[in-house]
Amino acid sequence: MVRAWYMDDSEEDQRKPHHLQPHQPVSQQDLQKLGVNSYKLDAENYETDPELAKIRKENNYSWMDIITIREDTLPNYEQKLKTFYEEHLHLDDEIRYILEGSGYFDVRDNLERWIRISMEKGDMITLPAGIYHRFTLDENNYVKALRLFVGEPVWTPYNRPADDFEARTKYLHLLAQTA
Known part of the structure; x- marks a missing residue:
């Protein structure tokens, strides 16, 4: 299962862990209150994993692809990491x-x-529509990830501030209900 913690505000390399001192872990339950869900699955057998098939069916994740983020495979690597x-x-x-x-997802x-x-x-994670977030590699500088979508893939980031979108309004309503 994923591990989570509150971050420091250091300007050090984004790929470092950035543990707040003293260390303040965040529980799975606290992540769920934010609408963030996580799963531990069998990555060796993802193509035939019945648990992944069940999650996909229950959530209508009908489309998927694989992205590899590594300097020698991703065009404009440094710029993509910044984005x-x-x-x-x-x-x-x-x-x-x-x-x-x-x-890391923040x-x-x-x-x-x-x-x-x-x-x-x-590790698999779902972030709800409307949550502010960002992604970075860690110091290993490599990830291969399966991306899942409901219907056709849409991956359009709206940089902050983006508070006027309906997805953000709905997300804030969800937060208010779980508070």
Whole structure:
């Protein structure tokens, strides 16, 4: 299962863990209150994994592809990493399943503090539409991830501020209900 913690505000390399001192872990239950769900799956057998098939069917994740983020495979690698790390939201849920490698998703809590979510092989995460977040590799500089979508893939980031979107309004309503 993913590990999560509150981040420091250091300007150090974004690929470092950035643990707040003293360390403040974030529980799976706290992530769920933010609408963030995670799963531990069998990445070695993702094509035939019945648990992944069940999750896909229950959530109507009908489309998928694989993205590899590594300097020698991703065109404009450095620029893409900067883009992924800009705080943004999407109008649809974001679903990522780590098949190889590792990285971090950062999300904002209801008090605007950054939470870092460490993901490695076998971890799958769903981020709700409207949540501000960002992504970066860790110091291993490599991840291969399965991207899942409901219907045709849409991956348009809306950089902050993007508070006028209906997805953001709905997300804030969800947060108010779980508070």
